[in-house]
Amino acid sequence: MSTPSAIIWSNNQLQLLDQRVLPTRCEYRQYDDPFAVADAIRAMVVRGAPAIGITAAYGILLAAQKLTTSPTSADAWQNALRPARDALANSRPTAVNLFWALERCDQVIAEHGNGDALIPALTKLAVHIHAEDIEINQRIGDFGASLIPADSIVYTHCNAGALATGGYGTALGVIRSAHRDGKIRGVFAGETRPWLQGARLTSWELMQDDIPVTLAIEGAAAHLMREHKPSWVIVGADRVAANGDAANKIGTYNLAIIAKHHGVKVMVAAPTSTFDALLDGPQIPIEQRPADEITHSFGQRVAPENVLTNNPAFDVTPAQLIDAIVTEYGIIHQPDRAKVIAHLNSNKRK
Template sequence: HLALIDQKRLPHEEIWINCRTLEDVAQSIENMTVRGAPAIATAAAYGLVLDAQQTNALNWKQYRDLFFDNCKRMQATRPTAVNLFNALHSVRKLADTWTDATVIADVRKYILQFAKELENADLTTCKAIGAHGAKLAEGRKLRVLTHCNTGSLATAGYGTALGVIRALHEKGLIEHVYVDETRPYLQGSRLTAYELQQEGIPYSIQVDSAAAYIMKHEKVDLVVVGADRIAANGDTANKVGTYSLAIVAAHHKVPFYIAAPRSTFDPKIAGGDQIPIEMRSPKEVLEHAGVLVAPSKAEARNPSFDVTSNELISGLITEFGVLRPPFGPAIQKLFTEQ
């Protein structure tokens, strides 16, 4: 089975969900038991492992159609984060190297190896992102503002934007972290605060709409957030509220950075307008902990993500270094030279 910590129950309960089938994993991604672009990709890969281990097929010829159906099922879970699509594309390419006669034991072995390599690579990548991001401090202690959750819970470990914060803390360069609560799922106040507390990193939580007040009245040196998909021009889809945060940061002249691995970039998409935005259930806005907090006939709009225009972004922190504007050529180089 695949054990996933139920992120909806944190920070007060640490409940582990045992996924025994591919469908269990798919539903855990859809219902946000597991979330965060890199974590979703890794979970999906292990979902494919589970199914391969359970099949009665004897060889690749007998299993092929079901395998590709499983990839489609995983792809349908959440539409915005591109890491999932990149992982599924890679495992499909791997499958192209198998023959009809490839025995199922080998298919199982190859899929498991793929999932483990994906997980290990993500951890290595996150630590590299953290190291490059920490250089931005230039030895100064920073007050950093972040949005949503981009730590160990959102990745295979360590984190992207939270990885930068971790790396800064390890060098004694974090004075304070301001955590947006991140409506409506409260990933900031529930998950980021939980991770910061465990690491002993000083933090406080504010409602999303208080970020402007914090920037005006308290010294914020840097905003760093994660990403779910980055277009070829640097436009970035991330948790809803990121776009307005970037506008506020620009107004207050606070540097605004995105921390994300190369697997989050989608060079096939020219700009942010082409990034599909997941619309989630209105219930997530109209209810709190299952209790209706709005009039019974109220409607709600619930985009899970928004797109931040490239001109609002100071830099893109990747495992290969910090990309600077103009992002188009820098992103092209990321795919041609690395």
């Protein structure tokens, strides 16, 4: 795989590939401050639920490294790190991996916060979460690829690839594995407004790996499904609810409705760290993004002054429209509450 790493930890500094300037420029930004990391998540320098979780773990590590004196108890560490933790937690509220990673950091602080072992333990955790995510993605990819028929065209939305994860990808991991197995004839990538992740990131990422991709405007989805009959719509998720509903980039719900009409199956590819067993779909918080993302295009105003805007970053696709949720542990066919909870309970992550 030739896609550059979105996240690099080196010499006690975090480097993030600035995804706002791809594909025309490939630039890394360096961070040694957790509040700057929170700003980078909010500003979408780094994006994608798994990548946000990994970045948050490194952010807590940076916060611990910046303290001039080491607290001597777990409670003191937690108090000292709370401002940075709060900033990271508030950066992108829909992505549940963010909170999952912060909770794992909390556990390490509780276990190692009474001596000099905390920073090495946080380093080990962050590096482990990063490496673990790549392995998880590959397993998701192989399980998902088993569902793809030979000679398939598939449709994907937003970017759920190596750039959105520790590497390899969730939805694009499925596509990568299926392409490796000789099953993929072509991929349609929806442009994904307003940030154009499909145009700028997914099409570029697939081209790096010589996977045949065709970029399409979002309004063409119904036409393309009728004319080209893809076997699957394959997407990632920022949160999968206990009842099987899935929050993903805005426009996913539209695609699922269109797919249902045309007999195209819908697959959500997501690690179990993206699941939220405490909420149902309607309870998932939906991030509202700034108005200028839709009133302007690359700095140029395209809408009238003072027009009212509604710019949700995500929507929630009901479980009834999802044919399969693929995790690192296998496949949940026709997901519902009982199947999701059973899947999570039988595959509890250590």
